[in-house]
Amino acid sequence: MAHLPVQTKPAVLALLLAGVLAACGRPEPAAPVANPTPTEQEIAGARDAASQLGSRLKARLMAAMSEGGPIAAIEVCAExxxxxxxxxxxxxxxxxxxxxxRVRNPANAPDAWEQEQLMSFMKDLQDGADPAGLEAAEIVTDGGREVFRWARPIMLEAPCATCHGQSVSPEILAEIKARYPDDTATGFAVGDLRGMFTVSK
Ligand code: HEC
Incomplete structure (x- = not known):
């Protein structure tokens, strides 16, 4: 992993603030405590969970495509x-x-943290980053609880274009629209950022 854009802004802000307070030479009020950084163990667990999901989905999808073709595979994917x-x-x-x-299933829509990571991956990719090196890991405070969050990009590969590409066949499109009337997950080119794996604990 050459490039690990772990979010450090809160920590940097806290350090800056601590520096400013120290410079005043007065007994400073408690500086806001920065969220701790995720442990190696948490990151390894997240990577493992995402790759298990990725490989199981892919295996199931490929089997369904070769057994019953793309229309049958849509049902397998959906269910x-x-x-x-x-x-x-x-x-x-x-x-x-x-x-x-751009989700197919509205139940997969990103929350605010996820949206932020997707935008940041998109920008890094536009700047020429290698998708294999992109990852986000952060401890966030959510409703007073500390939550470990992690994400990694999912890129569009050639077989995915059958159902997410720029020239999806009318039969496949009809089947997708029947199940997902609000689908926004077509029009991707091979190599585009299709989405991301998202993990929390
Ligand atoms: C046979 C059609 C089909 C193929 C091929 C296919 N997908 Fe999908 N994809 C779907 C369906 C259907 C869903 C909605 C699944 C659900 O309801 O969670 C989906 C959902 C997704 C999602 C979740 C976000 C969303 O839009 O709801 C991602 C990410 C995704 N696909 C990526 C891929 C990638 C990457 C590939 C290639 C490895 C691929 N898909 C191949 C049909 C397909």
Missing amino acids: EAPQIAQQVSEETGYRVGRTSL
Whole structure:
């Protein structure tokens, strides 16, 4: 992993603030405590959960495509993707899923943290970053609780274009629209940022 854009802004701000307060030479009020950084163990657990979800989904998708073709595979995706995510979450203890700035299933829509990471991945990729080196890991405070959050990009590969590409066949498009009337997940080119794996604990 050459490039690890772990979010450090809160820590940097806290340090700056501490410096300013110290410079005043007065007994300073307690500086806001920065969130701790995620541990190597948490990051390793998140990577493992995401790659398990990714490889199981891909295996299931490829099998369904070759057995029954893309229309049948849509049904498999629709019914099994959420179940597989649930299974991997239970097995690993890390809640894992997929999200995107343009979702097919509205249940996969990003929250504010996820949206921020997706935008940041998009920018890094535009600046020429290698997607394999992009990852986000952060401890955030959510409703008074500390939550470990992690994300990694999902890039569009050639087989994905059948259902997410720029020239999806009318039959496939009709099947997608029947299940997902608000689908916004077509029009991607191979190599585009399709979405990301998202993990929390
Ligand atoms: C056979 C059609 C089909 C193919 C091929 C396919 N997908 Fe999907 N994709 C779907 C469907 C259907 C969903 C909605 C699943 C759900 O309800 O959670 C989906 C959802 C997703 C999501 C979750 C976010 C969202 O939009 O809801 C991502 C990310 C994704 N696909 C990426 C990929 C990638 C990467 C590939 C290639 C490895 C791929 N897909 C191949 C049909 C397909």
